[in-house]
Every structure is written in C-alpha cells, then in structure tokens.
Amino acid sequence: MTQEYSDGSVFRVSKGGDNRSIVVLVAMMSEAQPIVDALGLKSVGRLHGAYPIEHFASVQRPYVHLVVNGKCPRFGVDNVASQPAAIAAFLCIEKFRPAVLLNAGTAGGFAADESRVGDVYLSYPKVYFHDRRIPIPGFEAFGIGSYPCPDVRTMAQAIGVKTGSVSTGNSLSSIREDLEMIRRHDARAKDMEAAAIAWVAEQHRVPFIGIKAITDLVDTERPVHEAFLGNLHTASERLAEKTVAAIAYVERFGVPPQADEVSH
Numbered sequence: 309m310t311q312e313y314s315d316g317s318v319f320r321v322s323k324g325g326d327n328r329s330i331v332v333l334v335a336m337m338s339e340a341q342p343i344v345d346a347l348g349l350k351s352v353g354r355l356h357g358a359y360p361i362e363h364f365a366s367v368q369r370p371y372v373h374l375v376v377n378g379k380c381p382r383f384g385v386d387n388v389a390s391q392p393a394a395i396a397a398f399l400c401i402e403k404f405r406p407a408v409l410l411n412a413g414t415a416g417g418f419a420a421d422e423s424r425v426g427d428v429y430l431s432y433p434k435v436y437f438h439d440r441r442i443p444i445p446g447f448e449a450f451g452i453g454s455y456p457c458p459d460v461r462t463m464a465q466a467i468g469v470k471t472g473s474v475s476t477g478n479s480l481s482s483i484r485e486d487l488e489m490i491r492r493h494d495a496r497a498k499d500m501e502a503a504a505i506a507w508v509a510e511q512h513r514v515p516f517i518g519i520k521a522i523t524d525l526v527d528t529e530r531p532v533h534e535a536f537l538g539n540l541h542t543a544s545e546r547l548a549e550k551t552v553a554a555i556a557y558v559e560r561f562g563v564p565p566q567a568d569e570v571s572h
C-alpha cells in the first residue's frame with residue numbers, strides 16, 4: 309500500500325496501515341540542526357511536560373517527525389546517553405506510531421576498520437551494549453542485548469553509506485573491557501544511544517535503524533573528546549545529507565525487511 313502526498317512524494321505504508329510515520333531521534337541539537345534545516349522543519353514544542361524533549365515537523369511531509377533530547381535543566385548540556393534516548397523513543401512510539409525509528413547521531417569509529425571522520429554508517433546487522441557486563445548465566449546475553457536491525461545493505465548502497473554494527477555505552481571514553489567487547493562484536497561505530505532506543509523499539513515491534521556519522525577515531529592518539537568537538541560540525545553536515553537520503557529511500561521503497569537472525 310502506498311500513499312501519495314501533495315508534494316509528489318510517495319510513502320509506502322507498512323502492513324496494517326496504522327504505522328506510517330518516520331521518526332528521527334537525535335541526542336544533540338548540534339547534530340539535529342543541519343537535518344532540521346535540510347528538511348525545513350519547524351519547532352512544534354515539547355513532547356512531554358516533564359522532559360525537555362523537542363519535536364520538529366513540517367507541513368510538507370507531515371509523516372516525518374524529528375525529536376531532539378533537549379538540554380538538561382540542571383547541567384545545561386545536551387541530554388546525551390541512554391535514559392533520555394529511551395524515554396524519547398517511548399514517547400514517539402506512543403504518539404506517532406512510527407513505521408520505523410531512525411536514530412541519527414555521531415559516533416566514534418575505528419581506524420583499524422578504515423573508518424574516517426565523516427564516514428556514515430547504517431546499523432547492520434545489529435546494535436548492542438558494550439558496557440552492561442553482567443557475568444551471570446542468562447543475564448550476560450540480556451546485558452549485551454544484540455538487537456537485530458533490518459537488512460539495510462541495499463539501502464546503504466543506494467544512499468552511499470557503509471554498514472556496521474553499532475555499539476552503545478553510557479561513556480564517551482572507553483575502558484579496556486569496552487574495547488574488547490567492541491572487537492568481539494566487530495562493531496564499526498561506538499555511540500551512547502542506539503541500543504537503548506533499539507530495546508524500546510523491540511518491545512513495540514517497531515523496526516530500528518541507526519544512522520551514525522563518525523566524529524572521532526577511538527583507536528588513534530588524538531583524544532576522543534578533542535576530535536569529537538573539532539569534527540562535530542563537519543560530521544553533522546554529512547549526517548544531515550545522509551539522513552535526508554535515508555528518509556527519501558524509506559519513502560520510496562519502504563522500510564527494509566528485518567534480518568532473520570543475528571549472532572550474539
């Protein structure tokens with residue numbers, strides 16, 4: 309089933325017909341601003357009275373919603389990391405019934421995998437947590453999570469980005485155990501939100517796709533925080549370009565089907 313909009317765009321409605329919006333979740337305003345500008349979105353206001361989570365939308369594409377986690381009122385910085393991301397995801401699913409949740413953001417990459425600053429990845433085959441170490445039978449796998457993503461390989465080729473698993477933790481810096489986990493799971497991007505959102509998406513059976521632009525290379529000499537701040541602007545521009553392309557792809561071809569199984 310497809311739906312045609314007045315600006316000529318066509319969006320394939322998912323099976324069931326009810327879930328038909330595209331939600332883009334972003335942690336930081338500096339990551340979101342180029343996407344807001346590129347899509348001509350306007351601020352709609354907060355999603356919920358208790359959280360500074362901001363909603364952006366446009367009249368042209370009423371089925372696209374961009375949501376930014378906002379600034380922490382106590383510390384005055386962007387609400388990065390897992391808790392705000394999970395709450396924003398839940399609010400969006402309840403309010404917009406999305407056909408897909410996209411999490412657009414920046415991430416650390418790895419020079420050993422030939423990543424460069426500005427490279428963009430779509431999450432595939434999975435996203436997972438690298439810092440929830442619970443060495444008790446059963447809980448270990450639960451902690452890591454391993455949330456499978458749709459098979460976005462064709463989509464990635466079409467929009468000119470790479471694919472790789474995204475590894476999530478609540479720290480910007482890394483300890484040895486984090487890096488070992490990332491190696492073991494062959495992840496290409498290290499962030500602080502994707503797996504938290506993917507867990508919420510899984511509960512509601514909403515497909516999740518991470519789109520991540522590399523700001524820093526974790527396995528090089530340059531301190532991660534310094535590279536992050538230095539490259540945030542450029543990487544966010546690339547992120548916006550590819551997020552717009554990802555939305556256009558989903559409008560045209562629908563959400564790629566879920567991959568069958570992933571390894572834990």
Ligand code: SAH
Pocket residue numbers: 335336385386388389413414415416417479480481498499500501523524526532533536
């Ligand atoms: N000092 C920064 C902190 C932002 S935290 C500031 O306030 O401007 C980093 C954000 O970018 C998170 O949302 C995370 O998802 C992403 N990120 C970029 N590089 C990362 C890395 N190497 N490790 C973890 N997250 C990273």
